[in-house]
Amino acid sequence: MKNWIFDLDGTLVDSFSHYFRSLESIFEEHGKVFSDDLKHSALTDHLRDFFARHLGTDRVEPAFERLQVVSNADAEKIKPFGGMIEILEHLKSRGSRIAIWTNRDHESASLIVKHAGLGSYVDAFVSGTCVSLRKPHPEGLLRIVDQFGCDISQVAMVGDHEYDVSSARDVGAHAVRASWHSYWDVDPCTHAHDQFFDVTSFANWVRERV
16 A cells, blocks of 8 residues: 545544634634534534524624634644654555545645645645535545556555545545544445554554555
């Protein structure tokens, strides 16, 4: 495996705690409470749909714009998961190509990549605002494969969401489920070819193959 595509949030960087604090402040500004039982849907639903359901349709755009501002301000505080930089260094030292494919908007994703020290490892980068169809559609993944000029069977896609692994597997890439944060269920993922519950296990697996 010489071509690696990574999701950003929850896979390369530990950003969800920042995201939840941002939502708490936005909900408070609109006289609402962002409770713990909303966290899962906040990570899985389309954001505008989430705001419409919990804040009201007339508040979607103000809330979305406010989240963009807060997300950009928080970008410099978001760091990679422990051990992740070492994995990227190993891959690059073996001649691998690395890409990021995220549903996050391009501006905040670019800031995170910069401040988290990921930029020097990344050969391609596709955000949710770079494509017509976001995950789970594989448009972004296929765009990276086209840029790399490789066969899809030579690609490993690593992500923490079901969208990441299902879209990768559907088009013939090797699907790896990243389960090293605590916001998803830890049940075995039936769509993934491989699944890891901590970064160390994933790192050992990578070094055996690259």
